[in-house]
Amino acid sequence: MKKFVGYIVAIIAVLLLVTGCGSGNKEATSKSKDGKEVTVKLGFVGSDTDVWDDVKKRLKDEGIDLEYVKFTDYSQPNVALDNGDIDLNSFQHQIFLDNFNKEHGTNLVSIGNTVNAPLGIYSEKIKDVKELKEGDTISIPNDVTNGGRALLLLQTAGLIKVDPAKKQAPTVSDITENKLNLKIEELDAAQTPRSLQDVTAAIINSGIAVDAGYIPEKDAIFLEPVNETSKPYVNIIVVRKEDEENETYKKIVDAYQTEETKKVIEETSKGSSIPAWDTFGKK
Structure with missing residues (x-):
C-alpha cells in the first residue's frame, strides 16, 4: 500500500512539473527551451x-x-x-x-x-560653403556608396556637378563640372573628422560626426536635405x-x-x- 501511494505521488509530481514547464514557454516565446x-x-x-x-x-x-x-x-x-x-x-x-x-x-x-x-559638410576654417576658394581641399569617405553620396551632397550645395547617368553612385572621375577646382581627398569614413585640421572642409557621416563631438544640425556648414531622395x-x-x-x-x-x-x-x-x-x- 505504501509503495502504491508513493507511485501516485511521484506521478502527480511529474505531471505538475510538465504542466509548469509548458505554461512558462507559452508566456515567453523568445526564451530558449530551458x-x-x-x-x-x-x-x-x-x-x-x-x-x-x-x-x-x-x-x-x-x-x-x-x-x-x-x-x-x-x-x-x-x-x-x-x-x-x-x-x-x-x-x-x-x-x-x-x-x-x-x-x-x-x-x-x-x-x-x-x-x-543626414550627411554634413564640416569645417574648422570656414563658416559657409560659399567661403570655399579656388583649389581648396575637401575630404570625403572613400567607400563607393558614402563617397557617391558625398559627391551628390557637394552637387546639392552647388559646388560641383556629376554625371547624372551614375545616379547615386558617382565617383570622383564622374565630376563633370568643378568651377573652383576643388581637390577631393578620399579617406576611410572614420578618419574624416581628423582630417579637418588639414583640409578646408570634410564630409562626415552623421554617427561619426556625433562620436567626434559635433551636433550635425548645429555644427555642419551644410546639411543634406531630407526628402524622398533620402x-x-x-x-x-x-x-x-x-x-x-x-x-x-x-x-x-x-x-x-x-x-x-x-x-x-x-x-x-x-x-x-x-x-x-x-x-x-x-x-
Whole structure:
C-alpha cells in the first residue's frame, strides 16, 4: 500500500512539473527551451548606444538580452554578420548593403528601418560653403556608396556637378563640372573628422560626426536635405537571409519602431537623426 501511494505521488509530481514547464514557454516565446533568456549579438559602428540602450531595457520583458559588438569602421560588421560572429547589425543604409552584397557575394537583408541620418559638410576654417576658394581641399569617405553620396551632397550645395547617368553612385572621375577646382581627398569614413585640421572642409557621416563631438544640425556648414531622395539612405537593421523571418529578430525591430524610441532619438541625437519608419515605411 505504501509503495502504491508513493507511485501516485511521484506521478502527480511529474505531471505538475510538465504542466509548469509548458505554461512558462507559452508566456515567453523568445526564451530558449530551458526558460533562459535568448542572447542576441548586435553589431554597430561607433560608441553611441543611447537609443539601443532604451530598446534593450524593453526587450528584457520579451526574454531577449541584446549584447553589443562594436566595430571601428564600416568594413567589419557585415563580414562578422555573414560569418555568424554576430546575429544582426545596425549601422548602414540600403545602398551600402546592396553594394556590399554585390562585391562579396553575400545574402544579407534588411528587416527594418531605423533612422535617417543626414550627411554634413564640416569645417574648422570656414563658416559657409560659399567661403570655399579656388583649389581648396575637401575630404570625403572613400567607400563607393558614402563617397557617391558625398559627391551628390557637394552637387546639392552647388559646388560641383556629376554625371547624372551614375545616379547615386558617382565617383570622383564622374565630376563633370568643378568651377573652383576643388581637390577631393578620399579617406576611410572614420578618419574624416581628423582630417579637418588639414583640409578646408570634410564630409562626415552623421554617427561619426556625433562620436567626434559635433551636433550635425548645429555644427555642419551644410546639411543634406531630407526628402524622398533620402529613402535609399535610411539606416536599417540587417540579418542573414535565412534569418529574415526569425521571430526574435522581428521582436527587436518592433521594439525599436515605437513612440518611446522616437522620443529617445529626438532627445539624444539633437536633430542628427530622424525616425524613419513613419516617413519611409517600417521596412
